[in-house]
Amino acid sequence: MRILLQFPQGLKSKALEEAAKFEKEGHEVFLSATPCWGACDLALDEAKKLKADTLVHYGHAQFGDKKVKSGRVEIEYRLYPITVDLAALGSALPLLKPYKKLGLVTTVSHLHQLEDMKKILREGDSGHPHEVLTTRGALAILEGQVLGCDSSAADKLSSQVDALVYFGGGEFHPLGIKAGKPVFAVNPYARSAMQINDLLVRKRKKEQGMLIAALDAKSIGILVSTKSGQFNIRAAENAKKRLLALGVPRVSILVTSEVDFSSLQDFNSFDAYLTTACPRLVDDAERAGKPMVNLAQLPKMLQMLKELKGAK
Ligand code: SF4
Structure with missing residues (x-):
């Protein structure tokens, strides 16, 4: 069988050891070298291009209860338990x-x-x-x-x-x-x-601050990731329509497999971002240099924009 092995960043050092086990059984083994941060990120395109029979994804369990469709590629999740001192x-x-x-x-x-x-x-x-x-x-x-x-x-x-x-x-x-x-x-x-309640409150305040800052944006970039568990183009298109209807002058959908903050900075054209991709991107929004709002905050953002429009 042709098998593609995929490891998250913290487990890539185990790749050769695991590959050897499959090779011993006579399989043809490939290693995915692209960064992988979560269960949301299956190397399906690589597996399809390689005509792999199986993608073995290490270190994560299935993401959600719906199996990701993958054509003829079988997906196998292999947990990598780490025993620690309790x-x-x-x-x-x-x-x-x-x-x-x-x-x-x-x-x-x-x-x-x-x-x-x-x-x-x-x-x-x-x-x-x-x-x-x-x-x-x-x-x-x-x-x-x-x-x-x-x-x-x-x-x-x-x-x-x-x-x-x-x-x-x-x-x-x-x-x-x-x-x-x-x-x-x-x-x-x-x-x-x-x-950690103080840290949780600080995080919520930061998110609220970015939401308020994003209300002044004249141009908003909506981030869409093509990763298997993150891709949500429908939500992005819907958000675009609604933001434009509430008077935001420019709204564009930005599509990427991996959200790269320096690449976003090169656009230099957006006053704020709305992410439909990993919701934890907002933790690092400083690196994009602009406020970033999660899709989950969109209803609140639309409500606030509506109120601002009504007040004008
Ligand atoms: S969406 Fe983000 S937080 Fe969730 S599994 Fe993927 S990388 Fe992790």
């Missing part, structure tokens, strides 16, 4: 003492340790056990899983729990959480645990 969760217990019911989420890399995490939280700290709840998200479909663009496994639990606990590396995933409850991030790599 001691940081134990150290977080004193912080969590005031909260009886906890919602727990983690990334796909640590999901195999979810039951062990629950056990630590359930036992709690010196006579303060917790009830622990998990659920499934919309795009992150495994129990307890969150993605940068889908925190619904945490958000859905908000009304049922006293606090939410994210376990995993970095700030990217927990800063996607929208729930209005105390949120704690426990990081096994930094061996740290902290409440």
Whole structure:
């Protein structure tokens, strides 16, 4: 069989090792060298051009519950579990003492340790056990899983729990959480645990600030990514129509596989961007040098534009 292997950036160093396993079985193996940041990004075009029978996508689970259509190419997801020391969760217990019911989420890399995490939280700290709840998200479909663009496994639990606990590396995933409850991030790599509600509020304020700045834009670029899980041309065309109808003088749709901020700066013609691609692009909007608004904020933006138009 002809097999294309695709690894996210953090796992590309494992590529040769994995390729050798398939080659030993007599398969013809190709490695995708294009950057890959998420489960939204299947190397389907490469697989089709290579006439591959199978695309093996490592390190991510299926994105959403609908299988991506891929012609004759079979898609296989291979998780790459990373076992970490759960001691940081134990150290977080004193912080969590005031909260009886906890919602727990983690990334796909640590999901195999979810039951062990629950056990630590359930036992709690010196006579303060917790009830622990998990659920499934919309795009992150495994129990307890969150993605940068889908925190619904945490958000859905908000009304049922006293606090939410994210376990995993970095700030990217927990800063996607929208729930209005105390949120704690426990990081096994930094061996740290902290409440992050201040950071969440700062992020929301930044997004609100960019939305307000975008209302003055005379020209708006709507970003569309061709990545398998991000492509949303219908939403972009609809947004264009509605923004023009509300008096924004110039609106153009910008199509790209990967949103590259320096390439956007070269356009030098847009006062603001609306992204229909990865919603976490707005975290780095400074790099585009212009305010950036997520598609999810479009209804609010249109409402504000309408009110401004009415006031003139
Ligand atoms: S859309 Fe963005 S946050 Fe979601 S999986 Fe893709 S890269 Fe990650």
